[in-house]
Amino acid sequence: MIKPLIEQAQKVLASAKPGDDELLNAQSELASFLEALSTGRMSIKVDIDDLEESERLMRELKREINRRQAGVPAAEATPSTPVQRAQTEPIMSAQTTPAPLEDTSPSPVIPGTHEPIASPSPIFSQILQNDSLGGLDSDPLKRFFQSAHDPEAERLMDQAEEAFYKGNYQVAIPLYEKVIQMEPSWSRAQEHHAEAEEYLRSGNIPSVALPPEAGKDYGKAQSAARVFRYQIALNYLDDAFDHLEEAGIKRWREGEDLRADLENQMQAYDVYKEGLNLLSLGDLQTAFSKIQTAASAVAIPEYIDKANEIRADISAINDISDIVSMSGKIPPAMLADAKGKLERIRMKYGEMDQIRRLRTRLDLMIPATIQNLLDNTKRLKQEAADAPTANLAKQKVAGARENLDLLRQLDAYDAESLSLEDEISRLETEIASNLDAIGRAKETFESGNKFFAIDSWKISRNARKRFPQDPDVLELKRNYLPSYAVAILAILVFSALLITLLTFGVRRISAGITARNLAKTPTATNTSTITLTPTVTLTPEPTLTPTEYVSPTPTLTQTPTPISYVTPLRQIWVRSDCYADYLGVGRVTPGTKLTLMPMAERKFDNFNRECVLVSVSSGDYALIGFVLIEDLAPVSE
Amino acid sequence: MREEILDSNASYYLGEALDTWLSVGHRDVAVPEAAGSSARVFLLKHANDSLPWRINPAFKVMRHDKQAYAMPLFREEFKILGNIKGIDAITPMLQGGFLKPTPGTVWPDELAPSSKILELQGGGQNIKGTLAVFEPDEVNDILEQFDERLQDGWLPFLILERRWEDNLYMLCDAGYTRGAFIQNLSMKQVLDIAMQITDILEKAHAQGAVFLDHKLLHYYWNEPRQKVIILDWNIGRWMGRDLAPEMIRDDLLQFSARALHHLFTGQQAPGAAVVGGNRPEDIANSPSQFKASYSFDVQKRLNNDEMRFLEDALQGKFASATEMKTQLAILAAKR
Numbered sequence: 001m002i003k004p005l006i007e008q009a010q011k012v013l014a015s016a017k018p019g020d021d022e023l024l025n026a027q028s029e030l031a032s033f034l035e036a037l038s039t040g041r042m043s044i045k046v047d048i049d050d051l052e053e054s055e056r057l058m059r060e061l062k063r064e065i066n067r068r069q070a071g072v073p074a075a076e077a078t079p080s081t082p083v084q085r086a087q088t089e090p091i092m093s094a095q096t097t098p099a100p101l102e103d104t105s106p107s108p109v110i111p112g113t114h115e116p117i118a119s120p121s122p123i124f125s126q127i128l129q130n131d132s133l134g135g136l137d138s139d140p141l142k143r144f145f146q147s148a149h150d151p152e153a154e155r156l157m158d159q160a161e162e163a164f165y166k167g168n169y170q171v172a173i174p175l176y177e178k179v180i181q182m183e184p185s186w187s188r189a190q191e192h193h194a195e196a197e198e199y200l201r202s203g204n205i206p207s208v209a210l211p212p213e214a215g216k217d218y219g220k221a222q223s224a225a226r227v228f229r230y231q232i233a234l235n236y237l238d239d240a241f242d243h244l245e246e247a248g249i250k251r252w253r254e255g256e257d258l259r260a261d262l263e264n265q266m267q268a269y270d271v272y273k274e275g276l277n278l279l280s281l282g283d284l285q286t287a288f289s290k291i292q293t294a295a296s297a298v299a300i301p302e303y304i305d306k307a308n309e310i311r312a313d314i315s316a317i318n319d320i321s322d323i324v325s326m327s328g329k330i331p332p333a334m335l336a337d338a339k340g341k342l343e344r345i346r347m348k349y350g351e352m353d354q355i356r357r358l359r360t361r362l363d364l365m366i367p368a369t370i371q372n373l374l375d376n377t378k379r380l381k382q383e384a385a386d387a388p389t390a391n392l393a394k395q396k397v398a399g400a401r402e403n404l405d406l407l408r409q410l411d412a413y414d415a416e417s418l419s420l421e422d423e424i425s426r427l428e429t430e431i432a433s434n435l436d437a438i439g440r441a442k443e444t445f446e447s448g449n450k451f452f453a454i455d456s457w458k459i460s461r462n463a464r465k466r467f468p469q470d471p472d473v474l475e476l477k478r479n480y481l482p483s484y485a486v487a488i489l490a491i492l493v494f495s496a497l498l499i500t501l502l503t504f505g506v507r508r509i510s511a512g513i514t515a516r517n518l519a520k521t522p523t524a525t526n527t528s529t530i531t532l533t534p535t536v537t538l539t540p541e542p543t544l545t546p547t548e549y550v551s552p553t554p555t556l557t558q559t560p561t562p563i564s565y566v567t568p569l570r571q572i573w574v575r576s577d578c579y580a581d582y583l584g585v586g587r588v589t590p591g592t593k594l595t596l597m598p599m600a601e602r603k604f605d606n607f608n609r610e611c612v613l614v615s616v617s618s619g620d621y622a623l624i625g626f627v628l629i630e631d632l633a634p635v636s637e
Numbered sequence: 638m639r640e641e642i643l644d645s646n647a648s649y650y651l652g653e654a655l656d657t658w659l660s661v662g663h664r665d666v667a668v669p670e671a672a673g674s675s676a677r678v679f680l681l682k683h684a685n686d687s688l689p690w691r692i693n694p695a696f697k698v699m700r701h702d703k704q705a706y707a708m709p710l711f712r713e714e715f716k717i718l719g720n721i722k723g724i725d726a727i728t729p730m731l732q733g734g735f736l737k738p739t740p741g742t743v744w745p746d747e748l749a750p751s752s753k754i755l756e757l758q759g760g761g762q763n764i765k766g767t768l769a770v771f772e773p774d775e776v777n778d779i780l781e782q783f784d785e786r787l788q789d790g791w792l793p794f795l796i797l798e799r800r801w802e803d804n805l806y807m808l809c810d811a812g813y814t815r816g817a818f819i820q821n822l823s824m825k826q827v828l829d830i831a832m833q834i835t836d837i838l839e840k841a842h843a844q845g846a847v848f849l850d851h852k853l854l855h856y857y858w859n860e861p862r863q864k865v866i867i868l869d870w871n872i873g874r875w876m877g878r879d880l881a882p883e884m885i886r887d888d889l890l891q892f893s894a895r896a897l898h899h900l901f902t903g904q905q906a907p908g909a910a911v912v913g914g915n916r917p918e919d920i921a922n923s924p925s926q927f928k929a930s931y932s933f934d935v936q937k938r939l940n941n942d943e944m945r946f947l948e949d950a951l952q953g954k955f956a957s958a959t960e961m962k963t964q965l966a967i968l969a970a971k972r
Contacts, residue, residue: 223813
């Protein structure tokens with residue numbers, strides 16, 4: 001049964017521009033159904049999801065209706081809440097004139113007729129039940145005691161009490177006075193009369209004693225103030241005062257205090273906003289003064305934080321001014337810090353005259369500092385490279401790094417700085433690896449043989465050379481003393497052994513030699529005696545005889561002369577050298593007469609065949625070269 | 638992840654503002670909403686009404702001018718909503734991601750949409766941009782891209798179920814209940830609400846999350862189901878397995894001073910962080926013990942056991958939500 005109503009509401013809400021009547025109709029039908037359900041007038045089972053959806057849709061419809069209603073000009077519909085009134089006032093002239101809405105409160109409506117029915121809010125019934133003051137005659141005991149009074153006095157007392165609990169003290173006081181005239185001993189009438197007069201006179205009305213409408217608005221005002229919605233709270237408070245005025249109450253201390261507080265808060269907010277505006281214009285000092293005033297007035301953390309923030313920025317600007325006004329050499333760290341702070345402030349507040357001036361001054365000072373920093377960094381790098389201890393090297397490297405950071409902060413990080421950083425990084429790596437080596441050497445020494453720490457010694461060799469005065473290296477060296485002693489001892493023993501062996505060997509060799517020499521020498525000497533024997537060779541003096549052969553020799557020497565001419569046995573090449581690997585200079589055919597030329601030495605080719613130098617001449621043609629002997633035949637004259 | 642366009646002419650767009658503290662709802666009064674210091678909240682709509690959810694959800698987006706402050710809060714909320722499982726009383730994240738507004742975007746003023754004109758003036762329908770939309774199971778991707786995207790001008794957002802119920806501030810704050818124009822909560826209901834909240838906290842603590850921002854504006858009361866629903870975890874912390882007992886105790890103390898005292902007495906314990914916008918440090922720097930404050934009416938409303946329980950809670954005597962829930966169950970049984 002509820003589903004069609006849900007669908008109808010969904011359809012109305014989903015349509016682009018639902019009419020006011022459609023909205024109202026959907027809302028009232030849904031509201032009636034839910035009301036009937038909650039009061040038990042209808043006993044059907046409704047799915048929880050549907051119930052939930054209908055609750056949600058009710059809110060959507062109500063929200064939409066209220067928004068439309070809030071846009072209606074004041075003459076046609078009065079906004080129901082101060083919020084609506086405050087926010088719609090400026091835009092009313094821009095509104096079209098939609099049909100005025102009638103009652104849009106969630107009062108139950110009789111289905112079909114759309115006629116609102118009266119039903120007290122559940123909270124009222126709760127208050128009535130819990131009312132400890134017993135003012136609404138629900139207590140039978142009270143009625144019993146009241147019945148002891150004069151009936152007219154009792155009637156007036158009822159009226160007075162009703163007015164009193166409504167906060168309508170102006171009405172209540174004369175009624176109490178009449179009651180007291182009739183029954184002077186009625187203490188409750190006296191007390192309430194006194195209280196009512198006191199409230200009106202002093203304005204110290206406790207919130208529970210406020211007229212209900214004023215109490216509601218005061219509560220809302222407090223709630224709104226609690227979440228810093230001051231204008232809304234003030235609007236509610238004005239409504240509360242209106243209700244009080246209607247009830248004849250001129251003074252209300254608590255409300256006045258709240259109003260003063262709210263106004264104070266709003267003024268502080270205005271001053272704070274003014275400060276923020278000045279801040280955006282770059283007037284830091286005046287902005288600070290405004291925001292500080294707002295913070296002192298209401299102590300809102302946001303204001304206090306902002307004031308502190310601006311104070312810190314102003315202080316930073318003053319510090320920077322002091323730095324740029326310093327005479328002599330300004331420490332680069334201070335300069336870099338000043339530059340960083342100034343940049344941050346510039347980013348925060350934008351360009352301001354004061355900041356621009358300071359920046360110009362800083363820009364003038366920075367180049368000299370940069371050169372100085374670069375020189376200092378190079379010196380530190382060199383000192384790190386030469387440092388005799390690892391700690392000193394690390395300190396120097398750290399100093400160099402700091403300088404590089406400062407250069408970076410001063411926006412002076414160029415190729416030279418990059419190269420320096422690279423070198424410093426390499427130095428760092430070297431220091432780290434040496435330190436690591438020292439550490440490992442120490443570990444190895446601790447865990448290994450302390451009298452023969454060769455591994456540890458090898459590991460630390462480079463580190464010991466690099467950092468000869470490092471305490472760890474010195475300790476290592478001390479640790480190696482037993483190892484050195486053992487090594488020296490070993491060398492001594494080894495040398496002694498070697499010498500012994502050599503001596504022994506030499507002796508053995510010389511003994512052997514001696515032994516061999518003794519055996520042969522005598523024979524050798526005897527042999528030489530034998531060599532004397534050839535003296536006998538002198539005997540053939542007849543050797544002179546062959547001298548006679550000399551004479552025929554010339555005859556023999558003429559023998560080769562005929563073979564000074566040769567002829568090839570076949571067609572052959574005459575080459576530049578011996579034989580086939582060399583350039584052919586000419587070709588000779590069998591029968592050609594070749595002249596053998598003299599040669600300083602005999603020549604052979606790769607196959608060990610002998611060549612001869614020959615020449616051929618015929619008319620204006622001549623060639624000279626080598627040929628193989630095997631290809632030749634002598635030519636007889 | 639997928640990219641969408643934010644444009645009221647063709648695609649997703651932002652509707653009325655939902656974070657302006659006062660809106661006019663079912664009740665014939667101004668309804669308080671939690672106004673966020675780190676985020677703006679709008680109704681999310683689609684030009685073709687083709688959103689995948691039955692009810693248009695809420696779109697919570699980081700304030701563009703409060704990035705440094707809001708960044709950790711959003712990151713924490715993503716962590717919590719992405720990791721916490723099995724608690725149906727938590728308003729779930731339907732989707733999340735990043736919004737890159739088009740250059741020159743002017744964000745609307747915080748105007749309560751109490752009339753049609755104000756609804757338009759305070760609404761986000763003129764905001765255009767690109768949305769990078771992630772599903773709830775892609776929270777790790779959101780967190781991975783978080784810093785890079787923010788540097789690139791994106792603003793993180795969460796798409797949350799829109800709460801239509803009344804929040805407990807309206808139902809419990811003395812300013813409203815004294816006015817007696819809405820249905821007040823009975824003490825039995827108050828104890829039931831407190832039990833439900835401790836149940837949520839018990840489960841959250843077991844998974845490694847603390848809520849910390851226990852203002853009543855963050856608790857909603859679903860009347861048909863008689864159920865509490867919790868909202869806004871950005872002040873909370875996701876600690877996972879590293880949740881220390883001290884953090885649980887602090888969370889319970891904050892709950893006691895702000896929510897429990899407010900539920901019982903209509904106002905927060907004196908000295909507790911204010912109901913308005915809170916920053917994490919406001920909560921971190923609040924006292925470690927509180928004193929209860931009872932008006933005349935409240936003294937009549939609460940019995941001695943309930944007062945003793947509240948005082949113990951304000952002294953930080955409860956080390957676990959379970960312990961507190963058990964005590965509340967005993968108190969409820971006596972009503």
